[in-house]
Amino acid sequence: MAENKEKMEEFSTEEAVKEAMENAEAMAEEAEAEVTEASEENTSEESSKEEKDGKKPFKKKEKKKDKRDEQIEQLTDRVTRQMAEFENFRRRTEQEKAQMFGNGAKAIIEKVLPVVDNFERGLATVEEGADPFSDGMLMIYKQLLTTLEEAGVKPIEAVGKEFNPDFHNAVMHVEDEEVGENIVVEEFQKGYMYNDSVVRHSMVKVAN
Template sequence: MEEPLENNQENKSKEDMVKEAVEEAKKAASEAADEQPEDQEAEGATEADGKTAEEAEDAKDNCGDEDSDEAEKADKKIKKFGKKPKKDKKDEKIEELTDRLTRQMAEFDNFRKRTDKEKSQMYEIGAKDIIEKILPVVDNFERGLDAAAEEKENPFVQGMDKIYKQLMTTLEEIGVKPIEAVGQEFNPDFHNAVMHVDDEALGENIIAEEFQKGYMYRDSVVRHSMVKVAN
């Protein structure tokens, strides 16, 4: 059965009105988008992403233990839309320069500390090398004074004794000191055992005699004491 002509015309008129309204809405939306500033667009996008992220969080909270797939989808959505708003380029440049300056200052401080440590080590090595060369002179002074022990009133011996004492005082002032040996317990860090002896009068591992005096420079050994150890 054919519809009346008036109804057909009325339907066509309504369809034309709907199409015109849709076209006008599209046109208005397009013009509004073109006129909107970039900052407003970014702000709108951020707000939209924030709402989307909140919706995803709510969806994740509502997922039960059996809805693992839904929870996984919600996590992906959170990662996608839950991003922080983009920073201003000027602020990003300031942060980049600040970070670079902080790193350079830290590197310079580490370089300064490393250089100071290397200088100190070089000084220690040089000082120990000089002290090692002086110690044989000290040994000869002591041997000479021991040999002339019976001639203490001799002016020459007295002069040699004064020079020896001055030399030992100078070494002590720069941090050189002799290692204690006789009567002490043997310690391989400071003593070098070249002989052993059984002596009931001495305890176990006690140094009975010193053949060559050992010396330390500050906290390091320059020369080990050469000793005889009892028991």
């Protein structure tokens, strides 16, 4: 009986110790939760107070960029700028070359046109098929016109068209009721265009 009594006392003591430890752990967890909650409340109160006072909440400083990254960015920017400048230079050079070529072509055409005029004056005095020499000159004249046309040179239409100062140069006026107002009735010298620009204006007579 005495042994059973001792065992029962020992068992009850172990249970009491275990229960006390569990209670202590629970109290410690509750205390820790209360401390955490209080800390969060204090932090939120301080943040709201700083916002009311016009102060910005504390932020961590951003990490500075590496010097190598900065150098890479600078070099990339420099290369991009140089590529843009080179592209602008290339376009400007191409435009200047095209303009120079056009001016040179117009200068040559202006020197060739008097030759065409002389061919036309000479051929106007002979009939087609009159003799082999005249036929040969006519063939050369037609070949010359074909070559000029392939190069972009075309004559300006004048007779029967309305006078246009952009293409025609009026050197004489005449009153004629049979034609309309401001109409070209005669062409003294042919005008020519190279592509979209006038090389030589047509010299014409305008009615009314």
